[in-house]
Amino acid sequence: MNSNIGSASGLKMTYAAITKGTAALYAASLMTADHFDLLENLLDELKYSQPKVFDSLKSVNSISAKAFRWIGEMEEIADTFSFSNNSEKIHQGAAETFRKIASSPIGHERVDSIDKNRKIIETINLLNS
Known part of the structure; x- marks a missing residue:
């Protein structure tokens, strides 16, 4: 890592942008599919066509235990993205x-x-309640 001021913070922000941002994308996508009564169809399709993504969805089962902590972090990441002339809207x-x-x-x-x-289906149903 370079020795510039802010490098460690930048690495932390971009790492969390990918890892926790992906968790948000998974959860939101599954919740949306559930809203349209397509959750089982989506899960079946992912299991067939994207098995690695399907396996990653297991993390959504524990997202409720972490979400409260990640709100502020996503807002900080949004600010970091904006500061670097990238869209902050993804992480907002x-x-x-x-x-x-x-x-x-x-x-x-x-x-x-x-x-x-x-x-996972039960988790998503509860998240949408």
Whole structure:
């Protein structure tokens, strides 16, 4: 890493932009599919055509335990993107997704209280409640 002031913060922001931003995209996409009664169809298609993405969706089952912490981080990332002349809207949307998740019926969950037996479809149904 270079020694410029802000490099470590920039790395942290861009790393989280990818990892946590992707989590928001997965959750929002699944919640949207559920809204249109297409969740099972989407999951079946992803399992068939994008098995690696399908496997990654498992992370959505624990997103309720982290969403409340990630709202502010997405807003900071949005500011970082804006400062670097890139659109901040992607991560503003991620912050909104995490805000919705945090206020859902399972938004109170924490890592040690997640229902580990809950299926992804059940999680998404609860996030959309």
